[in-house]
Ligand code: SF4
């Protein structure tokens with residue numbers, strides 16, 4: 001995962017004035033469903049914010065909790081995980097493992113002071129392109145309201 | 159063990175630690191006599207009087223090996239970490255605190271202000287009506303007195319200086335300490351940056367308990383551990399055991415004493431964040447296809463962060479609770 005530099009994501013002074021905060025959201029999308037939806041949403045010319053940087057995974061259960069924590073640690077303001085609807089995972093029960101992991105991870109992240117809306121798990125099938133656009137729009141706006149996370153500033157420089 | 163030509167110069171230092179690591183070095187028992195034959199101690203504040211000025215007077219790289227225990231939580235520990243790096247050929251982070259933050263790093267769930275509040279005002283054994291707190295500088299009768307500065311965040315030794323080797327454990331088990339000493343004395347050391355004295359698998363691999371692929375429907379809290387089956391894996395019986403996310407090497411000593419692993423050997427080889435790994439492991443043992451039921455079982459884990467990062471906050475991706483832009487905690 002590439003480092004997201006502070007300059008890219010925090011409000012910066014330019015000749016025109018302050019550049020508004022643009023949330024940086026990492027999207028881990030299942031190849032069989034949500035990734036396909038994102039692809040189709042694009043080719044169907046649906047309008048939605050460009051804030052999600054997509055990483056394709058073979059199943060939502062491939063998203064190790066460490067990927068999410070590392071994304072936050074390296075500058076993401078939000079993380080979206082998209083998987084197949086319950087009962088439709090191509091690896092049978094992968095997405096139930098995802099539910100357990102992400103619920104526990106959310107509970108733990110709240111102890112770290114990370115707001116609930118910054119991590120979102122959604123079931124979006126390949127055909128649900130409007131749902132994909134809606135989720136991305138809604139999440140981008142919610143994270144925009146929360147403001148930048150800037151995780152490393154919590155301890156660097158000491 | 160073959161004797162090296164010249165006696166080794168050995169240093170032991172403690173930073174933010176409990177003293178247990180110093181004691182654990184003596185747990186090697188009579189083998190300490192072998193160490194005495196092989197090495198001269200040039201610094202060990204726990205057992206003898208050494209002054210920092212003595213260490214500062216040593217030439218660079220004068221000490222062959224320094225075992226540094228304790229986390230870095232104030233300016234004194236940081237200064238000595240730099241000093242000992244300069245003076246030591248091999249610098250070893252010994253024990254969980256030095257390697258990964260350890261128990262002191264649980265304070266990273268609080269701010270410095272909250273830690274001071276608790277320690278100097280709020281704790282049940284404190285009476286401090288004048289609300290006196292330690293200051294880094296104080297003048298008395300024309301004399302200036304100094305105290306180290308307390309940092310906001312507890313860091314591991316390798317965040318401050320380059321560390322050659324890591325020895326895990328809270329404290330390291332006797333076999334781990336001895337295996338590390340043997341490796342050093344024989345010169346058969348792995349590449350720098352490695353963990354020495356411990357294994358490269360997980361505690362589960364050394365555990366005598368049997369996995370039966372039982373999926374679980376609930377978690378128990380410690381006061382509910384009534385007579386668990388003596389043969390079966392504890393995690394499969396709903397007792398949270400950090401074995402799957404923890405490095406081997408201690409010979410599963412807690413499990414053999416009837417308690418679940420708490421994770422003191424830190425993350426397994428090739429894993430950075432132990433807590434994240436544990437969440438992943440728990441996701442795999444839950445048996446349910448009902449999102450609400452899964453949520454109910456998860457809610458039985460009361461303090462996941464404190465449990466999964468009991469020893470490794472400084473060795474995690476997030477390192478501490480959020481301070482910047484965080485809403486004020488209301489107690
Ligand atoms: S989870 Fe604990 S009890 Fe179970 S096999 Fe691993 S170390 Fe042993």
Ligand code: SF4
Nearest residue numbers: 408412419420421422
């Ligand atoms: S069983 Fe776990 S907590 Fe106990 S000594 Fe071994 S690694 Fe540490």
Ligand code: FES
Nearest residue numbers: 030059083084090
């Ligand atoms: S294959 Fe899509 S969530 Fe498992």
